[in-house]
Amino acid sequence: MRTATAILRKDLLLELRTLETLPSMALLSVSTFVIFHFGLNRDSLSGQLAAGVFTVTLLFAAMLAINRLFVAEREQGGFDAFLLAPVDRTAMFAAKAAALFIFMVALELVAVPAFALLLAPPRLGHSLPAFTLLLLLADGAFAVIGTFVSALAVHTRARDLIGPIIGLPLMLPALIATARGIGPLLTPNASGSPQAKWLLVLALYDLFNALLAVGLFDYLIEE
Amino acid sequence: MSTHVRHLRGLTVVTALMITAGLALTFFYAPLDAEQGFVQKIFYIHVPLAIVSLVGFCLGGVYGIGYLRTGKRVWDMRSYCAIHMSLIFSVGGLIAGSIWAKASWGHWWVWSDPTLVSYLIVILLYCTYQPMRFSIEDPERQARYAAVFSIVAGAFVPINFIIVNLSSEYLHPRVLNLQGGAMPGSMKLAFYTSLVAIALLFATLMKYEMASKELRIETRRLRRRLLGEDAGPLGRTASPS
Numbered sequence: 001m002r003t004a005t006a007i008l009r010k011d012l013l014l015e016l017r018t019l020e021t022l023p024s025m026a027l028l029s030v031s032t033f034v035i036f037h038f039g040l041n042r043d044s045l046s047g048q049l050a051a052g053v054f055t056v057t058l059l060f061a062a063m064l065a066i067n068r069l070f071v072a073e074r075e076q077g078g079f080d081a082f083l084l085a086p087v088d089r090t091a092m093f094a095a096k097a098a099a100l101f102i103f104m105v106a107l108e109l110v111a112v113p114a115f116a117l118l119l120a121p122p123r124l125g126h127s128l129p130a131f132t133l134l135l136l137l138a139d140g141a142f143a144v145i146g147t148f149v150s151a152l153a154v155h156t157r158a159r160d161l162i163g164p165i166i167g168l169p170l171m172l173p174a175l176i177a178t179a180r181g182i183g184p185l186l187t188p189n190a191s192g193s194p195q196a197k198w199l200l201v202l203a204l205y206d207l208f209n210a211l212l213a214v215g216l217f218d219y220l221i222e223e
Numbered sequence: 224m225s226t227h228v229r230h231l232r233g234l235t236v237v238t239a240l241m242i243t244a245g246l247a248l249t250f251f252y253a254p255l256d257a258e259q260g261f262v263q264k265i266f267y268i269h270v271p272l273a274i275v276s277l278v279g280f281c282l283g284g285v286y287g288i289g290y291l292r293t294g295k296r297v298w299d300m301r302s303y304c305a306i307h308m309s310l311i312f313s314v315g316g317l318i319a320g321s322i323w324a325k326a327s328w329g330h331w332w333v334w335s336d337p338t339l340v341s342y343l344i345v346i347l348l349y350c351t352y353q354p355m356r357f358s359i360e361d362p363e364r365q366a367r368y369a370a371v372f373s374i375v376a377g378a379f380v381p382i383n384f385i386i387v388n389l390s391s392e393y394l395h396p397r398v399l400n401l402q403g404g405a406m407p408g409s410m411k412l413a414f415y416t417s418l419v420a421i422a423l424l425f426a427t428l429m430k431y432e433m434a435s436k437e438l439r440i441e442t443r444r445l446r447r448r449l450l451g452e453d454a455g456p457l458g459r460t461a462s463p464s
Contacts, residue, residue, distance in 0.1 A: 148375070152368060156358040166355060166372070169348035170379060173386040180390055201386055212378055216371045219291060 003087040007095035012102065014072065021068050022106055025061040029111040032057040033118045044120035051182035054115055055175055058104070058138070061111065063164050065103045066146040069096055070154040079221060093147060093217040097210075101143035108135055123192070127185035130194035134181045137202035141174035144206060148213040151220045170209075177201040231430055238423040245413070245420035253413035262326040265319055267413055271421035272316035273342065277380055279309030279425055280349060284377020287370035299366040300463045302373050304432045306352055307462075308425055313346050341387035348376050357461040366463060436462055 015021060036053045037043070045053055073079045082092060112135075116124050124131065145167060153163035181198030184190060249267040256263035286302035289295075320339060325331045333339060352372060359365040406414065443464075 152355070152371065155364065155368070156355060157360065158354075158358045162351070162355050162358055165351045166348070169344055169351070170375070172344050173383050176386060176390050197389065201389060205382070205386065208378075208382060212375055216374060219367055219371050222367070 001091070003085075003091035004094040004098070007092060008098050011095065011099040015099075015103075021065050022103060025064050025103065025107045026110040028064060029057050029061045029107065030114050030118075032060055033114060037118065042119075044122075045186075046122050047187045048179070048183035050119065050121040050186045051179045053119065054111075054121075054182065055138075055179040057111065057115075058108070058135075058142075058178075059168075059171070059175060061107050062100075062104060062142045062146060063167070065100055065107075066142075066150045066167060067153075067160055067163055069100060069147065069150040074154050083221065089218045089221060090214055092221060093151075093214060096150070097143045097147040097213075100146050101139050104139040104142050105136075108139070121186040122188045123186060123190040127190050127192045130192060131182065131185055133199065134178060134185075134194055134202070137199065137206060138174060138178040140206040141171060141178075141202065141209065144209045144213055145170050145174070148209070148217065148220075151217065155220075174202060174205050177205065231427075231434065234423070234427050234430065238420070238427045241416070241420035241423050245417035248413035248416050253410050254407065259327050262323065265323045265326075267417040268421075269316055269319035269323055270414070271418040272312050272319060274418065275421045275425050276309040276313035276316055277342075277345070278422075279305050279312065280345065280380050281377045283309065283373045284375075287373035287377070290366060290370040291374075296366065296463060299369065300433055300436060302370060303356075303463055304429045304436070306349060306373060307432065308429045310346070310349050310352070312421075312425060313342070313349070317342065317346060337388045337390065338384075341384045344383055344387065345376075345380055348379060352376070353461045362464055440464060 033053070036045075036057075040049070040053075042049075070079075073082070082089075112124075112131075115121065149163050149167040149170065152166065153159040156162045177198045181194055181202070185192070185194065245267070249264055253264070253267070255261060283302045283306035286298050286305055290298035290302060320342070321331050324333050324336075324339070352369070355372060356365050356369050359368055
């Protein structure tokens with residue numbers, strides 16, 4: 001636990017000092033909204049279309065963070081140092097997943113207001129609690145699967161390619177649940193309460209992948 | 224000869240006989256479908272291909288566990304060949320399914336059918352298996368990462384089916400349910416024969432692939448012993464080496 005906290009603090013401090021990943025993610029999400037505005041030729045989106053646009057935008061931004069997650073460890077020998085230290089290797093997974101989760105939440109603090117401002121989905125304010133809950137569960141999926149895929153891809157030659165192509169199909173079930181869950185919340189007569197089915201699916205998918213990733217992570221960072 | 228090759232000849236003969244029997248039953252014994260007519264015959268190929276490929280993907284994961292537990296190269300080879308064959312079978316199944324969809328629903332691709340969509344997602348995931356292997360140079364790391372991938376992806380197969388099924392209504396004909404299905408006996412016989420035949424075909428082809436891979440590794444080893452440094456570089460490969 002102490003190891004995980006130390007790695008997490010290192011990652012957050014690094015991000016605060018360099019501001020490499022988060023501003024890029026935020027910029028990318030706003031640009032994506034602009035592209036969707038022109039691509040769809042709509043001033044406002046609602047229902048399933050709004051949910052799809054928002055989910056895809058989150059996915060794009062998440063990919064940026066996932067690609068960069070282990071780059072510092074790889075390039076500056078962090079992996080070797082970590083393997084030499086007498087600590088539990090799962091700590092690395094926990095710390096990286098937590099860092100990715102925090103990045104996604106920070107991104108959403110920018111992306112959700114930008115979405116509301118630029119694409120004016122109806123009833124977003126009214127559905128905000130349910131919307132936030134779904135996003136947090138989706139962030140869990142991004143964090144767990146993203147960390148796993150990133151650890152797998154970072155030692156391959158074409159890591160920027162391998163990460164996204166493996167990650168996308170693995171994240172698809174979570175993306176389906178997120179988009180289907182958000183859709184009804186953004187219709188003009190939305191009730192504001194989420195469908196329990198999608199919350200449950202997301203939570204179980206997060207849990208399932210977390211267990212799998214914790215079980216297999218050791219094999220990915222062994223030398 | 225290596226152990227994988229021992230029963231290869233007998234297995235090949237049995238497979239050829241079963242395939243012939245399956246095809247004969249399909250075309251001459253099973254009755255014509257009352258609604259769809261002759262085109263329904265593709266069902267006897269499409270469904271076994273789909274089932275065998277999905278089981279093969281999961282089998283790849285089981286072999287992956289075998290590799291991580293023992294560290295023996297042969298498990299990596301099994302996992303690789305199972306996934307390789309399943310990928311070929313699944314593309315065949317997808318094409319056959321597409322032809323059937325066109326004939327019975329009028330479209331080559333039907334989004335409202337969760338079975339088809341989840342099958343596509345699984346294929347998309349497994350299409351990344353070989354590029355991933357190919358981009359890892361160290362053979363030991365390649366085998367280890369491939370095993371991890373095969374386990375995660377093997378577990379993903381059933382979960383993905385459940386979640387995609389939740390997201391839409393059934394359209395796929397449910398011929399195999401817990402109540403024994405809606406098929407008449409003659410159709411069932413043809414179907415199960417085809418299923419066994421395709422499963423045997425999978426096993427046979429997988430064994431052939433393993434035998435060929437083992438032979439190639441052996442040839443390479445002998446060449447290196449004969450020619451020494453002149454044997455040339457190994458070259459990268461996606462298969463176990």
